[in-house]
Every structure is written in C-alpha cells, then in structure tokens.
Amino acid sequence: MIYLDYNATTPILPTVLEEMLPYFTEHWGNASSPYSFSNPVAKAISTSREKVANLIGAQPKEIFFTSSATESNQTILNMYGPSVIASSTEHSSTHEMIQKLGGGHIPVNTQGIIDLTSLAEQIASKRPKLVSVIWANNETGVISPVTDVADICANNGVFFHTDAVQAAGKVAIDVKKIGVDYLTLSAHKIFGPKGIGVLYVKEGAPFESLIMGPQELKRRGGTESVPLIVGFGKAAELAHNDLAIRSCKSKSMRDKLEEAIFDCIDGVYLNGNKDDRLPNTLNVGIPDVDSDMLVQLLSSQGIMVSSGSACKSQAITPSHVLLAMGRSHKEANEGIRFSVSHLTTENEINTLISSLKLILQSL
Numbered sequence: 001m002i003y004l005d006y007n008a009t010t011p012i013l014p015t016v017l018e019e020m021l022p023y024f025t026e027h028w029g030n031a032s033s034p035y036s037f038s039n040p041v042a043k044a045i046s047t048s049r050e051k052v053a054n055l056i057g058a059q060p061k062e063i064f065f066t067s068s069a070t071e072s073n074q075t076i077l078n079m080y081g082p083s084v085i086a087s088s089t090e091h092s093s094t095h096e097m098i099q100k101l102g103g104g105h106i107p108v109n110t111q112g113i114i115d116l117t118s119l120a121e122q123i124a125s126k127r128p129k130l131v132s133v134i135w136a137n138n139e140t141g142v143i144s145p146v147t148d149v150a151d152i153c154a155n156n157g158v159f160f161h162t163d164a165v166q167a168a169g170k171v172a173i174d175v176k177k178i179g180v181d182y183l184t185l186s187a188h189k190i191f192g193p194k195g196i197g198v199l200y201v202k203e204g205a206p207f208e209s210l211i212m213g214p215q216e217l218k219r220r221g222g223t224e225s226v227p228l229i230v231g232f233g234k235a236a237e238l239a240h241n242d243l244a245i246r247s248c249k250s251k252s253m254r255d256k257l258e259e260a261i262f263d264c265i266d267g268v269y270l271n272g273n274k275d276d277r278l279p280n281t282l283n284v285g286i287p288d289v290d291s292d293m294l295v296q297l298l299s300s301q302g303i304m305v306s307s308g309s310a311c312k313s314q315a316i317t318p319s320h321v322l323l324a325m326g327r328s329h330k331e332a333n334e335g336i337r338f339s340v341s342h343l344t345t346e347n348e349i350n351t352l353i354s355s356l357k358l359i360l361q362s363l
C-alpha cells in the first residue's frame with residue numbers, strides 16, 4: 001500500500017505507541033482519584049500538557065484536552081453563537097457549525113487566501129465577537145496570513161480563533177508571538193492517536209464549557225483518556241523536535257511529485273497558492289477527469305489519495321473550499337489532493353506517477 005493522504009490521518013509512530021501502552025495496562029487509575037495509585041496517571045497528564053504547550057508556545061495551564069479537533073472548534077464557536085465570522089474555506093467541522101449558528105463568511109481569493117479588506121469591513125459592519133480563520137487549509141495546504149488576521153482582530157477588540165490542525169508539526173506555531181486567543185489541535189494529524197484533541201485558551205480569554213465536569217481544570221468534563229493524552233504529548237514532543245527535518249523531507253517529496261505531475265499531464269492546474277502552502281500538500285485539477293473516479297482507480301492499485309468532495313445525504317457534493325476559491329462545479333470535481341509526510345519515499349512517488357500515467361492513458 002502506498003499512502004499519500006497524510007492530511008486525512010497519520011499512523012501512530014512506534015515510540016508514541018510505546019509511551020501509551022503502560023497507561024492501558026499498568027497505570028489504569030482514574031487521574032482524579034486522591035490515592036497514590038493514581039499519582040503517575042495525573043503526572044502523565046500534566047507532562048503531556050507541557051509537551052503540547054511547548055509545541056505552540058503556550059503555557060501548560062492554557063491547554064486542555066478534548067475528544068477531537070471537531071469538539072475543540074465547536075466548543076469555541078458555540079460559545080459565540082451567531083456573533084462569529086469565519087473564512088469560507090474552513091474545515092467542515094467549523095464550516096457546518098457556522099452555517100448552523102448563522103455566522104458570517106469571509107471570502108478568499110482564487111488562490112485560497114483570505115481577503116483581509118473584507119475581514120476588516122465585516123468587523124466594522126457586523127461587529128462580530130469572534131473571528132475564526134483556519135491556519136492551514138486541509139485540502140489545498142494554503143497558509144492563512146494569521147499574523148495580519150490577529151492584528152486586525154486585536155485592533156478591533158475581537159477574539160481570534162484558529163484551527164491549526166494541519167499547520168501543527170508542519171510549520172512553526174507561536175501563539176504568543178502571533179496573538180491568538182483560541183487554537184485547535186488534533187493528535188492524529190501529527191502521528192498520534194485518534195480521538196484526542198486540544199483546545200488552547202489564552203489566559204484571561206472568555207470560556208464556557210461545552211461538556212461540564214470537574215476534569216481538565218473544569219473546562220472539559222469526562223474522565224480523561226490518559227493513554228490518548230500521553231500519546232498526544234509524545235507526538236507533540238516529536239513534532240516539535242523534528243519539525244525542520246520533517247518539513248524538509250516532506251517538501252522535497254511534494255516538490256518532486258508536483259514537478260512530475262506538471263511534466264506529464266496536459267492542462268493540469270494547481271489549486272491554491274504555490275508559495276503560502278504547507279510543505280506536504282499538493283492539490284491539482286486534471287481537466288475532464290473526475291477526481292472521485294481517479295481516487296477509486298488509484299485505490300484499486302493500492303495507492304491512497306483524496307478528493308475534496310464530501311458525501312452528504314448520499315450524494316457527492318463538490319468541495320466547498322474549491323468553490324469558495326471561484327472554481328466551477330466541474331473544476332471542483334476535478335480537484336485531487338496528495339499529502340505526503342517525512343515517511344514518504346521516492347519510490348512511492350515514482351510508483352504513483354507511473355500508475356497515474358497508465359490510468360490517464362486508459363481513460
């Protein structure tokens with residue numbers, strides 16, 4: 001199997017799993033219990049909190065664990081209700097919540113970059129309390145100008161939330177330098193386990209729990225899933241230590257793939273800005289080729305990639321991200337995403353290119 005869909009999820013690294021295992025077997029106590037059996041469990045949670053805080057330049061007390069990035073995003077959005085505006089290319093966990101709450105959308109240009117003039121105008125006219133802008137887009141890899149967004153928000157007394165799920169482990173994040181009020185992370189995108197997310201809440205920023213209970217500094221109820229939290233901590237530590245090498249390896253594989261695709265496919269076009277983009281992501285459209293069909297054909301050859309379409313009410317709908325960038329429905333259905341990692345090899349890229357050529361010739 002050749003896996004080129006690391007933006008969808010990543011495997012747990014062996015060292016991460018190794019660190020988690022004792023918390024399934026030996027240290028299975030409840031972190032909230034007062035007796036000595038639970039001491040190592042409570043300690044493991046605080047160590048993980050420190051490691052995650054370190055990844056984004058936060059204080060440990062500003063980090064708390066949730067069940068997923070979806071929960072983290074929706075906890076913040078729910079707090080502000082309709083008084084939120086968000087970019088029109090958010091991940092579906094934000095996009096759908098904004099629609100439900102009746103919040104506003106900030107347009108992006110044809111390269112997927114948020115329109116800062118419109119952001120400032122909407123802040124002036126709609127007076128939202130929160131702006132939510134994805135740090136790096138999951139489909140195109142486009143990186144938002146988060147420093148500018150944070151400045152505009154700060155100058156207008158508006159809180160700023162960013163979904164940094166795809167950015168984490170691929171680009172450097174420093175919440176204090178940028179001025180972020182709320183930030184979302186997910187472990188399974190950085191070689192940690194699934195089912196565990198993080199919400200960073202800047203000290204002093206307003207907060208209301210979505211799930212009440214005494215755990216997680218009273219911010220997120222429910223007995224802590226300690227093995228998953230430990231896995232998140234270890235994955236964050238590795239992502240922080242290996243950021244430069246991982247990004248460099250990913251970029252060299254992504255660039256090789258991009259060059260080969262543009263060399264061998266007529267009319268292929270890039271979705272998203274070429275420069276302000278994650279080092280591991282490539283989203284292209286191949287004229288007259290339906291990407292869902294191509295995903296299936298590649299899958300039948302053991303190669304896993306992704307299209308941006310979503311399955312809603314048993315119908316396939318084109319990617320709202322590509323439509324927001326001004327792509328037609330036909331073009332949006334042509335969008336195919338390759339996302340590599342530091343584990344991707346040159347051999348895998350060569351095999352993909354050969355298969356792609358054969359498939360396209362046969363169509």
Ligand code: PLP
Nearest residue numbers: 068069070091138163165166186
């Ligand atoms: N935000 C972004 C940008 C994502 O790519 C994803 C996962 O696809 C999520 C949020 C949701 O993450 P989780 O699976 O932890 O809910």
